Amino acid sequence: MTSIYERITRAALAHPHFGVNAAEAWEQACQALPGAPSTRRKGCPRSAFVSLAEHGYIRGHTPGPVRRPLTENASYCLVGAALLAEQPELARSKARLWEAIQKRGGITRHNHNGVLDVLLALHQQGALVIQSPAHLL
Numbered sequence: 001m002t003s004i005y006e007r008i009t010r011a012a013l014a015h016p017h018f019g020v021n022a023a024e025a026w027e028q029a030c031q032a033l034p035g036a037p038s039t040r041r042k043g044c045p046r047s048a049f050v051s052l053a054e055h056g057y058i059r060g061h062t063p064g065p066v067r068r069p070l071t072e073n074a075s076y077c078l079v080g081a082a083l084l085a086e087q088p089e090l091a092r093s094k095a096r097l098w099e100a101i102q103k104r105g106g107i108t109r110h111n112h113n114g115v116l117d118v119l120l121a122l123h124q125q126g127a128l129v130i131q132s133p134a135h136l137l
């Protein structure tokens with residue numbers, strides 16, 4: 001079953017062609033899909049998507065002027081992208097993927113809070129722009 005954050009990510013990927021920035025694309029995608037307002041306002045998946053786009057890691061989204069560092073949630077996605085490049089089978093289990101990200105990144109947070117949904121949607125769509133996964137380690 002596809003999560004709401006995977007669906008939002010896929011919908012947000014369609015918006016750069018209309019000239020909107022990543023934050024606007026995420027908001028438009030949230031409004032276009034059914035879901036509780038609290039679900040649509042969840043910060044972790046949104047911050048992962050927007051930060052990755054602003055820093056040039058999402059195909060189709062033009063990086064903007066970097067006003068803030070990459071968010072923790074976006075960095076979890078980058079660690080996950082490196083792991084998926086090495087071990088594609090991790091995409092079949094969010095639990096195993098999150099465990100591997102925690103181990104590789106020294107992360108103590110117990111729940112991925114929707115961030116893996118963003119990562120997996122980007123990965124499945126081939127939307128992550130990463131020159132060399134090795135630079136993420």
